[in-house]
Amino acid sequence: MTQSHELVVGFDLDMTLVDSRVGIVRCMQHTLGRRGVTVTAEQLWPLVGAPLEDNLGGFLPEDQVQQAADDYRAAYLRLAIEPTTALPGAHDVVRAIHERGGRVMVVSAKNAHAVRVVLEHVGLRPDVVSGDRFAEQKAVTLREHDATMYVGDHAGDMRAARTAEIMGIGVLTGPHDDATLRAAGADEVLEGLPQLVARLDEFGRARQTR
Known part of the structure; x- marks a missing residue:
């Protein structure tokens, strides 16, 4: 699979970027x-x-x-919109990707309109929003936009990354534990988004060698 050198990071929404x-x-x-x-x-x-x-x-x-x-x-x-909040590190990681000249995608099983309403509510502004996608279906969108890694809290998110042949980063802010995420194909599992911000350059270099 030929990959672009641009950093394009896809994220799940619920319990990855936002506490919903x-x-x-x-x-x-x-x-x-x-x-x-x-x-x-x-x-x-x-x-x-x-x-x-x-x-x-x-x-x-x-x-x-x-x-x-x-x-x-x-x-x-x-x-459901009012009680939803951005998870720790969500704004920081979007900012860090944009500062590196990269793009941010949100690819979710939730319908696209609800995804946009939630993102607007919490003040997150990705470059691409896609809804009604779950697990392997997300890989279609990830490939269309040349994503270089996908971040999610669910085993289905790791299957999406594996299907798209990109790096899968699991976060432990959702219902699935480390073992479940790794069994589904996660390359790395982090406590949450602050750890992703700290290792973003490392992961960016690693994906170029895949």
Whole structure:
């Protein structure tokens, strides 16, 4: 695979750049509660980062999933934006990439409109935003924009990087632990984004030798 020398870093959104747990739990409980299903935050936490329809399908009959997903997305814009915050290091890493003449991508399983609303709310301004992509599907967007590495908290994010044949950097701010991220293909696993800022030049050099 031929790679550009430009630094192009892709990021997942939920629990990678932003702490969205409260909003996601609130909207899932709202949506499922309207259909007579009670769920706890502990049940929902492991599901953060996976496609919405898959998560709803774990609690609802198949014929209710699409309407529930539509209800969730409408509720998300009302209930989930305000409690969402940027994770430590998010602004710093975007700034550091731009200072190096690089580009920042956000590639998420969340729909693109919601991704943009969240990013605007927390004051993050990437160069590229792509939604409705999960796991290996993210690799299509990463390749289209010549991404050089992908950062995420979910095993699906590491599978995306592996499929795109780029460096995968896992962060431990989401539901998946070090072993899970490495088993999915992570080249490195960090506590969070501050550690990525500190090692950005190192990773940039390493990817040129891959």
